[in-house]
Amino acid sequence: MSDLPFGFGPPDRDPERRNEPGSGAGNDPFGFGALFGGAGAGGGTPEELLAKMPLFAELQKLMSWSGGPVNWDLARQGAISSLAAGSQPTSDAERSAVAEALRLADLWLDPVTDLPSGIDRTLAWSRVEWVEQTLPAWSALIDPLAERVVGAMTGALPAEAAAMAGPLAGIMDRMGGLMFGAQIGQALGRVSGEVLTGTEVGIPLAPAGAGVLLPQNVAEFAEGLDRPADEVRLFLALREAASQRLFAHVPWLRQQLLDAVHAYARGITVDREAIERGINEAMGSMGGIDPSNPESIQALLGSGLLEPEETPEQQMALRRLETLLALVEGWVDAVVAAAAAERLPGHGALAETMRRRRASGGPAEQTFATLVGLQLRPRRLRDAATVWGAMGQRHGSAARDRLWSHPDLLPTSDDLDEPLDFVARHGADDELHGLTADGSGETETPEGDDRA
Structure with a gap:
C-alpha cells in the first residue's frame, strides 16, 4: 500500500531516465505528469484536473451535492466513521x-x-446497518426542518447582508447542506450506539414489516440491569412487536406523526428586526461585520440572534406531537404489560426502566434537540398508559383498540389531564350507542313487539 498522499505519483528514481526526452522527469520531480495528462496531453479543465486528485475529488463531490438541504452522503459517512471501532457485526x-x-x-x-402481527421479517442489525437502513426515514423527518431553518435565516437577513450573500447563494446552500450533514452524522452515530429496536424513537425507522433489534446495544443495555439477558431481549421484542402491530394496522398513524413534525417546521420564523438591531450593535462593537473575516461572522452566529423563535403555531404542533407519541408509547406499555405481567418476572422493573429512559430524553429527543431544537418526548406517557390500561380493564381490548380506528377518537392532551374521566365518558358513550340502534336517541322497537 502506497504512503504517498493525495494521489501524487512517485518520481522516477532511475537517474538515467530522469532527463530522457519525453520523460518529463526533470521538470516533474513529484510525478505530476500523470495527473495532468503528461506532456502534450492537453491536461484538461481545472475541474477535471482537480477531480483526478482524491482529496479534491472528494471535496468536489461534497460541494456538488444537490439532493436537498442536508448532505446525506456526508451524514452517512460521518455516522459510520464515528462507529469504525465500536460497531460489531451480528452473528448467526x-x-x-x-x-x-x-x-x-x-x-x-x-x-x-x-x-394482528405487523412483522413479516425479523432483522438483527449492527450499529452500521441501523445507520444505513434508517437514513430514508430520517431524511423524511429532518429535510423539511432543515430547509425551513435555512430559509428562515436567509429571509431574515437585512437587505445589505442579503445583497452581499446573493452572488454566493449557491455555495452557501451547499455549505448549509454540509453543515447539517456533519451535525446529523455525529448525532446518528451517537444514537446508533444507544437505540435498542426499530421503533424505540417513537417513529418507525425500519422498512415496513421489519421487526428489528440491535443485539450489541441490547447486550450492553442488559449489563446494567439485574435481569437475565434472555428476559431483557424478550421484553424488548414484545415492545417492538407491539409497536409494529400499531403502525402496520393504523394506516394514518405514521403520517400524523410526520405531519406534526412538518407543522413544527412550517412555524419556524426568525425575528428580522432583532437581527437588524443585533447586526447594528455588532457592527458598532466589533468594528463591522466583514464577510471576509470568519471570526466576525462566527461571533454573529454565536450571539443567538439567528436562533429561530418558537411560535404559538410551533407550540401547538409540538403539543400534538408529544400527545401522539405518548399515546403510542402508552398503548405499547399497556399491551406489553397484559402479555408479560404473568410471564416475565422482571416485567415491572423493566417497564419502569423504559419509561424513565423515554421520559428523561431518549435517543430521538437527543437527535432532534441537537439538530433543530425539537424535543421529541412523550411527556404524558404515564397518563396515556393509564388511559389504555383502564380502557382495557373496564371495556376490554377490542374497545380499547377501536380508538385507533380514527384520529378523532383518541384522547386529547386535555383528556390526559383526567384520564379516568375519559375512560368513564367513553364507556357511557358506548353504552348509549348500544341502546340506540338508529342513533336518534330512542331505542328501536322490534317488529311485532307490543311495547311502546
Missing part, C-alpha cells in the same frame, strides 16, 4: 435469538390485542 446466533424472541413476542401478544 444473535440473528437466531432475535428471530426467536420476536416470534414468541407475537404469540404472547395475540390474546391481548385485536391488532
Whole structure:
C-alpha cells in the first residue's frame, strides 16, 4: 500500500531516465505528469484536473451535492466513521435469538390485542446497518426542518447582508447542506450506539414489516440491569412487536406523526428586526461585520440572534406531537404489560426502566434537540398508559383498540389531564350507542313487539 498522499505519483528514481526526452522527469520531480495528462496531453479543465486528485475529488463531490438541504452522503459517512471501532457485526446466533424472541413476542401478544402481527421479517442489525437502513426515514423527518431553518435565516437577513450573500447563494446552500450533514452524522452515530429496536424513537425507522433489534446495544443495555439477558431481549421484542402491530394496522398513524413534525417546521420564523438591531450593535462593537473575516461572522452566529423563535403555531404542533407519541408509547406499555405481567418476572422493573429512559430524553429527543431544537418526548406517557390500561380493564381490548380506528377518537392532551374521566365518558358513550340502534336517541322497537 502506497504512503504517498493525495494521489501524487512517485518520481522516477532511475537517474538515467530522469532527463530522457519525453520523460518529463526533470521538470516533474513529484510525478505530476500523470495527473495532468503528461506532456502534450492537453491536461484538461481545472475541474477535471482537480477531480483526478482524491482529496479534491472528494471535496468536489461534497460541494456538488444537490439532493436537498442536508448532505446525506456526508451524514452517512460521518455516522459510520464515528462507529469504525465500536460497531460489531451480528452473528448467526444473535440473528437466531432475535428471530426467536420476536416470534414468541407475537404469540404472547395475540390474546391481548385485536391488532394482528405487523412483522413479516425479523432483522438483527449492527450499529452500521441501523445507520444505513434508517437514513430514508430520517431524511423524511429532518429535510423539511432543515430547509425551513435555512430559509428562515436567509429571509431574515437585512437587505445589505442579503445583497452581499446573493452572488454566493449557491455555495452557501451547499455549505448549509454540509453543515447539517456533519451535525446529523455525529448525532446518528451517537444514537446508533444507544437505540435498542426499530421503533424505540417513537417513529418507525425500519422498512415496513421489519421487526428489528440491535443485539450489541441490547447486550450492553442488559449489563446494567439485574435481569437475565434472555428476559431483557424478550421484553424488548414484545415492545417492538407491539409497536409494529400499531403502525402496520393504523394506516394514518405514521403520517400524523410526520405531519406534526412538518407543522413544527412550517412555524419556524426568525425575528428580522432583532437581527437588524443585533447586526447594528455588532457592527458598532466589533468594528463591522466583514464577510471576509470568519471570526466576525462566527461571533454573529454565536450571539443567538439567528436562533429561530418558537411560535404559538410551533407550540401547538409540538403539543400534538408529544400527545401522539405518548399515546403510542402508552398503548405499547399497556399491551406489553397484559402479555408479560404473568410471564416475565422482571416485567415491572423493566417497564419502569423504559419509561424513565423515554421520559428523561431518549435517543430521538437527543437527535432532534441537537439538530433543530425539537424535543421529541412523550411527556404524558404515564397518563396515556393509564388511559389504555383502564380502557382495557373496564371495556376490554377490542374497545380499547377501536380508538385507533380514527384520529378523532383518541384522547386529547386535555383528556390526559383526567384520564379516568375519559375512560368513564367513553364507556357511557358506548353504552348509549348500544341502546340506540338508529342513533336518534330512542331505542328501536322490534317488529311485532307490543311495547311502546
